[in-house]
Amino acid sequence: MSLKARLIEDMKNAMRSGDKPRLGVIRLINAAIKQREVDERIELDEPQVLAVLEKMLKQRRDSVSQYEAAGREDLAEVERFEIGVIETYLPAPLSEAELSALIDVAITETGAESMRDMGKVMALLKDRAAGRADMSEVSKQLKQRLG
Structure with missing residues (x-):
């Protein structure tokens, strides 16, 4: 079942069960997808x-840190719930070892030797780790290896 079909099916199930918080998040996801399509x-x-789901996840993580800094734990908790729902639609995240191996392979394939080659490696990693790794974390690890 495609991800979009799964979202629609989950939305119907949330409506039937009366799970309003989850239904709201699924509707936000569908709206973001539809907005990009339009x-x-x-x-x-x-x-x-x-990619849409990753962007939504990043926005929510940024919001959580800002709400916590402002002392608004109630709003941070809402964002954490949304993060949990969005994460259910992403593939299983890569482990540290898998991510490290993926970075090593990408460096080897592109022949990267310095920070100047980082763009080539990141482009390759972005395709291979889509939805399975936080790209900011990938970037940090790559900088350590190339720097």
């Missing part, structure tokens, strides 16, 4: 849907 006049495929 803006770009395309039908999103799986990697593009994953």
Whole structure:
């Protein structure tokens, strides 16, 4: 089942069960996907849907840190709930060892030797780790290896 079909099915199930908080998050996801489809006049495929979910996840994580800094734990808790729902639609995250191996392979394949080659390696990693790793963490590890 495609991710979009799964989202629609989960939305129907949340409506039937009366799970309003989860239903709200699923509707936000569907709206973000639909907005991108309308803006770009395309039908999103799986990697593009994953990119939308990753963007939403990043926004929520940023919001959590800002709410915690402002002492608004109530709002941070809402964002954490949304993060939990969004994460259920992402593939299983890479372990530290898998991520490290993936970075090593990408460096070898691109022949990267210094920070100047970081863009080539990140482009390759972005495709391979889509939805399975936090790209800011990937970038940090890559900088350590190339720097």
